[in-house]
Amino acid sequence: MSRLKGKIAVITGANSGIGLASAKRFVAEGAHVYITGRRQEELDKAIQAVGAGVTAVQGDVSNLEDLDRLFAKVRSDHGRIDVLFANAGLGATEPLGKITESAYDLVFGVNVKGTIFTVQKGLPLMRDGGSIILTGSTTASMGTPAFSIYSASKAAIRNLARSWTLDLKGTGIRVNVLSPGATATPGLLNGLARTSKKSTRQYFGYFSDGNSDPRGKYVWLVMDAILASGAAVVRRVLASVAEKSK
Numbered sequence: 364m365s366r367l368k369g370k371i372a373v374i375t376g377a378n379s380g381i382g383l384a385s386a387k388r389f390v391a392e393g394a395h396v397y398i399t400g401r402r403q404e405e406l407d408k409a410i411q412a413v414g415a416g417v418t419a420v421q422g423d424v425s426n427l428e429d430l431d432r433l434f435a436k437v438r439s440d441h442g443r444i445d446v447l448f449a450n451a452g453l454g455a456t457e458p459l460g461k462i463t464e465s466a467y468d469l470v471f472g473v474n475v476k477g478t479i480f481t482v483q484k485g486l487p488l489m490r491d492g493g494s495i496i497l498t499g500s501t502t503a504s505m506g507t508p509a510f511s512i513y514s515a516s517k518a519a520i521r522n523l524a525r526s527w528t529l530d531l532k533g534t535g536i537r538v539n540v541l542s543p544g545a546t547a548t549p550g551l552l553n554g555l556a557r558t559s560k561k562s563t564r565q566y567f568g569y570f571s572d573g574n575s576d577p578r579g580k581y582v583w584l585v586m587d588a589i590l591a592s593g594a595a596v597v598r599r600v601l602a603s604v605a606e607k608s609k
């Protein structure tokens with residue numbers, strides 16, 4: 364398969380979970396992929412796991428100098444980006460009344476500020492036909508106990524995309540949001556391990572055990588977002604839901 368042959372992709376937060384699964388798929392489809400993350404050791408492991416066709420640039424998406432360094436590297440290597448997947452994100456489980464300033468700063472700093480400046484700083488390298496994908500969450504449009512800060516940050520992502528499609532009108536650059544439900548990634552599993560079993564069930568009653576590997580499903584949605592319009596992605600999701608409910 365070579366649906367991304369010759370494409371240059373940047374995936375933030377790709378030394379683990381959904382980002383890493385996407386990097387593997389992108390490379391298998393012929394793209395050269397830049398992956399990022401804060402932990403160099405995990406990036407080294409990711410390079411081994413993905414193989415040729417990947418470049419790792421260590422950095423924190425909430426740090427603007429790190430973003431400048433990332434995009435300077437892509438510019439000097441290739442001069443362009445075809446796919447910008449702003450995926451890095453994290454959460455904190457703190458109920459109202461116990462929300463700390465540090466958790467707020469961390470979650471909004473990475474999920475909202477990090478996404479805004481990843482896209483803004485990567486945009487000058489994008490051309491007509493380019494695809495920007497943001498990772499939102501199903502919790503952006505629902506209530507989840509003790510998860511309000513994370514949920515609100517993902518609601519912001521959804522709205523950023525709505526406004527950015529208007530800002531980018533006429534450029535040929537598309538913006539889509541991938542909104543995963545609970546997915547068995549190291550990020551979610553480590554978060555759950557920090558909570559008690561009872562509260563885990565309370566917070567994530569809809570959590571599946573990951574046996575069906577939903578990461579694969581999200582990666583295919585990401586591929587759709589790159590290759591087709593948002594409307595086509597919605598049609599495909601609705602078709603798949605209709606198929607499952609038969």
Ligand SMILES: NC(=O)c1ccc[n+]([C@@H]2O[C@H](COP(=O)([O-])OP(=O)(O)OC[C@H]3O[C@@H](n4cnc5c(N)ncnc54)[C@H](OP(=O)(O)O)[C@@H]3O)[C@@H](O)[C@H]2O)c1
Nearest residue numbers: 376378379380381400401402423424451452545546548550
């Ligand atoms: N898993 C789910 O159930 C689920 C559901 C809805 C949405 N999501 C979203 O999906 C995305 C990926 O999460 P995941 O589940 O795959 O979790 P994961 O396995 O923890 O992956 C998160 C990735 O983001 C990176 N990251 C975190 N903070 C960063 C920062 N400040 N700068 C750069 N990279 C950073 C992590 O690397 P470092 O730690 O090395 O920085 C890691 O590569 C996130 O946006 C998450 O909110 C996940």
